[in-house]
Amino acid sequence: MVSFEPIGVVRNGIEKMSTGNWATVESVIELGPEWVSGLARLAEFSHLVVVFHLHRIPAFDRETQLLRRPRGMEHLDAVGVFAQRTKFRPNPIGVTPVRLVKIDANRLVVTGLDAMDGSPVFDIKPFIPEFDSVGEVRQPSWVSAMVKGYF
Amino acid sequence: MVSFEPIGVVRNGIEKMSTGNWATVESVIELGPEWVSGLARLAEFSHLVVVFHLHRIPAFDRETQLLRRPRGMEHLDAVGVFAQRTKFRPNPIGVTPVRLVKIDANRLVVTGLDAMDGSPVFDIKPFIPEFDSVGEVRQPSWVSAMVKGYF
Numbered sequence: 129m130v131s132f133e134p135i136g137v138v139r140n141g142i143e144k145m146s147t148g149n150w151a152t153v154e155s156v157i158e159l160g161p162e163w164v165s166g167l168a169r170l171a172e173f174s175h176l177v178v179v180f181h182l183h184r185i186p187a188f189d190r191e192t193q194l195l196r197r198p199r200g201m202e203h204l205d206a207v208g209v210f211a212q213r214t215k216f217r218p219n220p221i222g223v224t225p226v227r228l229v230k231i232d233a234n235r236l237v238v239t240g241l242d243a244m245d246g247s248p249v250f251d252i253k254p255f256i257p258e259f260d261s262v263g264e265v266r267q268p269s270w271v272s273a274m275v276k277g278y279f
Numbered sequence: 280m281v282s283f284e285p286i287g288v289v290r291n292g293i294e295k296m297s298t299g300n301w302a303t304v305e306s307v308i309e310l311g312p313e314w315v316s317g318l319a320r321l322a323e324f325s326h327l328v329v330v331f332h333l334h335r336i337p338a339f340d341r342e343t344q345l346l347r348r349p350r351g352m353e354h355l356d357a358v359g360v361f362a363q364r365t366k367f368r369p370n371p372i373g374v375t376p377v378r379l380v381k382i383d384a385n386r387l388v389v390t391g392l393d394a395m396d397g398s399p400v401f402d403i404k405p406f407i408p409e410f411d412s413v414g415e416v417r418q419p420s421w422v423s424a425m426v427k428g429y430f
Contacts, residue, residue, distance in 0.1 A: 129282040130332050130399060132370040163369070166345045168359035174417035179330075179372055181281050194317045208319035210403040213410055218314070219283040219401040221330055223374050225413050248281060250370040252361040257416055258426040259364055262376050265408055266325035275409040 134248030135163050136234075138180065142245050145184070145215075148277040150242040154229070157236040157249055164234050171231050175255035178241055181248040182220035189216075201273045212274065222247070225255050240279065285399030286314050287385075289331065293396050296335070296366075299428040301393040305380070308387040308400055315385050322382050326406035329392055332399040333371035340367075352424045363425065373398070376406050391430065 136159035157178065159167070170176070193216045195206045209217060222243060229237040236252070287310035308329065310318070321327070344367045346357045360368060377389040387403070 129284050130334075130401075131280045131282045132372070133280050135369050162341070163345070163361075166359040166361045166369075168346055168357065168362065169419070170359055170362040172417075172419040173362065174415075175413045177374060179370070179374060183281075190313070194314070195319055206319065208317040208321055210314075210317045211319065211321040211324065211405050213404060213407060217402055218286050218317075219330070221283070221372070221402055223328060223330060223404070225411065227413070250281075251368055251372055253364060253374070254362050254418065254422075255413060255416060256364060256418060256422055256426060258422075258430060260376065261412060262326045262378070262406060264325075265406060266323075267405065267407060268320070268323040271405075271407055271409075275407060279409060 132250050134181065134250055135159055136249040138241065138243045138245065138247040138249060140241070140243070140245050145244070151240045151279045153241065154237060154239050155241040155243065157238060157252070159234045159236070161234050167231055170254060171228070173254040174228060175225055176228050176238065177223065177225050177253040177255050177260060178238070178243070178249060179251040179253070180222045180243050181250065182215045182222050183247055184244050185215050185220040188218045198274045201270050204270055225260065283401050285332065285401055286310055287400040289392065289394045289396065289398040289400060291392070291394070291396050296395070302391045302430045304392065305388060305390050306392040306394065308389060308403070310385045310387070312385050318382055321405060322379070324405040325379060326376055327379050327389065328374065328376050328404040328406050328411060329389070329394070329400060330402040330404070331373045331394050332401065333366045333373050334398055335395050336366050336371040339369045349425045352421050355421055376411065
């Protein structure tokens with residue numbers, strides 16, 4: 129086991145598991161005040177990568193969640209959990225690029241973070257295309273059903 | 280504190296901290312055999328996002344690492360850790376998109392994973408542009424010095 133101590137928490141008032149439209153959600157990431165100087169020059173970036181704990185997800189159930197049909201494609205073959213972006217994962221760690229709206233001391237306002245209220249945050253990284261983007265991508269056609277309306 | 284149990288480990292023979300050329304490095308991610316069925320249909324994707332533990336990194340030293348000049352820009356102002364991609368982070372969690380070469384049972388061969396040999400792996404996600412890409416990005420000009428030669 130590896131343990132991490134969160135550096136902050138997500139505040140957005142979202143208490144129910146939502147299935148979509150995350151792009152319009154504005155969240156505040158409240159960092160512990162001891163981390164404020166680690167934000168120096170972060171405002172020069174338009175986007176961040178937020179690494180957070182999907183803290184409301186129940187323990188992974190290998191029997192039913194390792195291989196299953198994701199939402200929107202119940203008519204197709206089952207898909208392994210590692211070929212999905214479902215929140216029900218062996219290690220419920222969320223990784224989401226978000227748009228940075230503003231930084232006010234220890235509070236970062238962002239949009240597009242698909243996290244529920246109270247989610248612990250482990251890390252914030254600047255989104256840097258040299259790290260985070262890839263060239264041309266191949267993905268199966270069933271992905272479009274899986275992601276429709278999510279962001 | 281939040282604890283996670285790794286699902287696998289990185290094998291690539293890299294024992295020294297490297298500063299670059301990761302794109303050419305081929306790694307094998309060896310998953311525990313209990314996770315194999317979770318890989319179903321993953322081979323239909325060209326790229327993955329690997330979430331892993333930067334396990335060789337010493338404990339974070341707030342005094343010297345919260346705010347510092349990153350490599351390649353020693354002549355410029357100090358930058359907060361959250362505005363850098365340095366491995367020396369409060370929570371040393373790596374998040375890297377990689378190219379999937381092949382899957383053989385519980386072994387995934389990938390290129391471009393900037394992890395040292397033995398790094399524990401927490402999660403594997405399919406790289407899906409709808410999730411992982413963003414539109415036009417703004418980033419400061421000093422980033423180019425910071426990332427030069429890394430991948």
